[in-house]
Amino acid sequence: MEKKKLSKEDLKLLRNGSSELSQNDLDLLGETYYGAKIFLNKVGSDGRSIFTSESGGYLFTNEEEIKEQRNSIWEMVRKLGSALLEGKDLVSVSLPVYVFEPRSFLQRLPDLWCFHRLLNQASEEVDPVNRFVKVIGFAVSGLHQMCIAKKPFNPILGETFEAEFVHENNNEKDIKVYLEQTSHHPPITAYELTGESFRMHGYCGYLASIRGNALKGGQTGPTYIDFKDGSTIEYDQPFIWLKGVCWGQRILDYYGKMTFTDKKNGLSCDLVFNPDEKGFISSFFSSQKTPSDFLRGEIKKNDKVIGVVEGSWLGIVQYFADTTIELLEKNSKSSKYMNNLTKQEVFNIGNLVPKYAKPSDDPLPSDSRFRQDAIFLAQGDVKKSQEWKEILENKQRKERQLRKSGSSKSSLSNGNGSDSI
Numbered sequence: 001m002e003k004k005k006l007s008k009e010d011l012k013l014l015r016n017g018s019s020e021l022s023q024n025d026l027d028l029l030g031e032t033y034y035g036a037k038i039f040l041n042k043v044g045s046d047g048r049s050i051f052t053s054e055s056g057g058y059l060f061t062n063e064e065e066i067k068e069q070r071n072s073i074w075e076m077v078r079k080l081g082s083a084l085l086e087g088k089d090l091v092s093v094s095l096p097v098y099v100f101e102p103r104s105f106l107q108r109l110p111d112l113w114c115f116h117r118l119l120n121q122a123s124e125e126v127d128p129v130n131r132f133v134k135v136i137g138f139a140v141s142g143l144h145q146m147c148i149a150k151k152p153f154n155p156i157l158g159e160t161f162e163a164e165f166v167h168e169n170n171n172e173k174d175i176k177v178y179l180e181q182t183s184h185h186p187p188i189t190a191y192e193l194t195g196e197s198f199r200m201h202g203y204c205g206y207l208a209s210i211r212g213n214a215l216k217g218g219q220t221g222p223t224y225i226d227f228k229d230g231s232t233i234e235y236d237q238p239f240i241w242l243k244g245v246c247w248g249q250r251i252l253d254y255y256g257k258m259t260f261t262d263k264k265n266g267l268s269c270d271l272v273f274n275p276d277e278k279g280f281i282s283s284f285f286s287s288q289k290t291p292s293d294f295l296r297g298e299i300k301k302n303d304k305v306i307g308v309v310e311g312s313w314l315g316i317v318q319y320f321a322d323t324t325i326e327l328l329e330k331n332s333k334s335s336k337y338m339n340n341l342t343k344q345e346v347f348n349i350g351n352l353v354p355k356y357a358k359p360s361d362d363p364l365p366s367d368s369r370f371r372q373d374a375i376f377l378a379q380g381d382v383k384k385s386q387e388w389k390e391i392l393e394n395k396q397r398k399e400r401q402l403r404k405s406g407s408s409k410s411s412l413s414n415g416n417g418s419d420s421i
Contacts, residue, residue, distance in 0.1 A: 035356025036111045038145050040314070043350040048293070048315035049144070056274070056291030057243070057253035058147040058314060065149050066250055072099050073210075073246060094393060097385045101150040102378035104368035105206070106161035106179045106189060108152040112142035113193065113200075114354040116165045116175055118347070123197035123227060128265035129306065130344075132299065133319045135225060135233050136260055136269060136309055137346030140295070143313045145354065146240065147252050153374055153389075154421040155181035155189060156396060161368045163357035165193075172196055177357050184396065188221070199226045204237070215242040235260045238273050253292050254313065271297035271309060298325055309346070317347040373421070393421055 040049040053059040060066060076093070101108075113119070118141055122134035159181045167173035179191045186205050193200040201224055208217030218239040225233045238258050244250035258271040275296045278288050295317070296310040305324045311317030320328060321342040331337035359369060368374070373392060376385035 035114055035354060036108070036145050036148055038111075038147060038354065040144055041350045041352070043315065046315065047348070047350065048291070048312050049349055052291070052293065052314050053249060053251045055288070056293040056314075057251040058144060058293075060147075060149055060244075060250040060252070062149060069099050069149065070246060072096055094389075095151070097373065097377055097389055098382055099150060100153055100377060101148065102374045102385075103152050104155050104159065104161065104371060104374060105152040106155050106159060106181065106368045108146075108148075109179060109189065109191065109204075110161075110163060110165075110177055110357040111145040111354075113138075113165070113177075114145055114356050115141040115347075115352050116195075116355065117168075117352075119175075119198065119200070119225075120167070120173055120195060122225075123195060128231060128262065128267060129299070129301070131227070131231075132233060132260065132262055132265070132267045132269070133307075133309065133344060133346055135235070136271065136319075137317060139223075139235050139258060139260070140271075140313050140317055141347045141349075141352065143238075143254060144349065149250070153371065154187060155368070156371075156392060156421060157181055157184040157399075158366055159368055159371075160364050160366045162360035162363050164360070165355065166358055168355075184400065197228055200224065201226075210245055213244060213246045213248065215245050216240065231262055231264045233260060233262045233267075254295075257297070266302040267299065268303075269297045269299045269309065271295055273313075296325060311347070315349055316345065319344040319346050389421060396421065 040051055042050045044050050049058075051059055051061070072095070076095070115138065118134060118138035122131050122138060125131035125134060161177075161179045163177040165175040165177065167175075173196050175193050175195045177191070177193050179189060182188050182190045182203070188203055188205050190203045191201065202222050204219040204221035206217065206219050208215060216239060219237040222234050222236055227233075235258055238254040239256045241253045241255050242250070243253070254273045256273060258273075260269040260271065261267070273295050274290075274292045276288055276290045276294065277292065291312065293312045293314045294310070295313060296308065298305045299307045299309060299319075307319055307321040308323055308325055308328055309317060309319050310328070321344070323341060360367070363369065371388075371392070373385045373388040376382075376388060
């Protein structure tokens with residue numbers, strides 16, 4: 001039976017994480033399971049997704065959802081004061097459930113790895129440089145899957161999530177996924193992925209604060225990928241910049257850099273986001289030559305530049321061998337020079353389909369899917385979800401106080417602190 005093509009309206013619903021799509025529609029993505037259902041393979045002439053703002057970054061268009069969140073923010077400002085807009089850590093703020101998606105952060109994090117086919121391909125590479133380049137492509141590929149307006153629930157200490165990435169035609173290449181919340185203050189999530197030819201593991205904390213009309217935050221902590229030849233590639237995540245929190249267009253972008261290293265093979269790369277960003281004054285006199293979702297970095301072997309990675313996390317990322325950033329910029333208009341370069345496409349948003357993690361059929365009792373607040377929210381019962389969120393927050397607060405004091409059960413009634421979930 002031939003699968004139908006998605007209409008523009010269907011794509012809009014799918015991009016906004018709607019559950020209104022039929023199973024036949026979702027079949028175009030393969031098995032989506034609990035993933036974000038972000039499908040950005042409609043691209044413009046520059047190879048970038050059509051869902052980008054004019055200056056760069058992912059543009060949110062669900063006005064109803066944005067309005068709801070803004071009402072929530074102003075309500076919180078009334079309750080907590082202007083400090084909320086002056087950099088207060090949002091991780092410790094208890095938010096109403098209607099700004100949440102019905103998932104825990106443990107369920108959202110694997111969306112970053114939904115293009116795991118690229119990781120499998122990297123693990124099969126014998127050449128260290130080719131493998132390094134492909135790992136960069138894998139790490140960048142999932143960044144747009146974090147373009148979700150609603151936030152996930154903060155995990156509870158000891159909460160777990162087990163899943164697997166199912167290979168299309170070879171179950172020996174299935175990837176097992178394990179996550180656990182190992183610390184609550186500060187919040188830290190540990191994770192491990194095991195494949196046929198690699199082991200990926202790491203941990204991350206998360207930060208978020210609002211300053212004026214923008215939210216800045218993201219994940220902190222390293223990711224390690226161990227390969228059979230004894231090599232390990234380490235990298236970290238860039239920070240998120242969400243503009244238009246209170247008014248104007250809502251745009252999500254990344255800033256800072258991702259640092260990749262392979263110590264055994266002497267490889268390194270600082271992948272800089274928005275490398276051509278202009279200062280406040282200079283922006284008045286000339287326009288920026290690349291969109292803000294552009295990224296660029298030199299790959300070095302034993303501190304010598306051997307190539308350049310550049311492109312857009314919302315479009316195409318390429319590797320140019322045997323050149324430098326300076327040479328690329330100097331000869332960018334020379335068709336002879338550019339045509340003679342050895343190029344490798346490491347990521348193309350228009351050609352990849354996300355394949356999300358399939359939750360375990362036999363999870364632990366601590367699994368995220370058993371959270372009552374998320375269950376009721378998924379069912380549309382906001383009142384019950386809010387009640388359970390507060391029950392779980394109070395439980396965490398009391399348990400934290402008990403651990404801190406080391407006293408008897410009688411101290412449970414004296415728990416204080418911020419244990420928002």
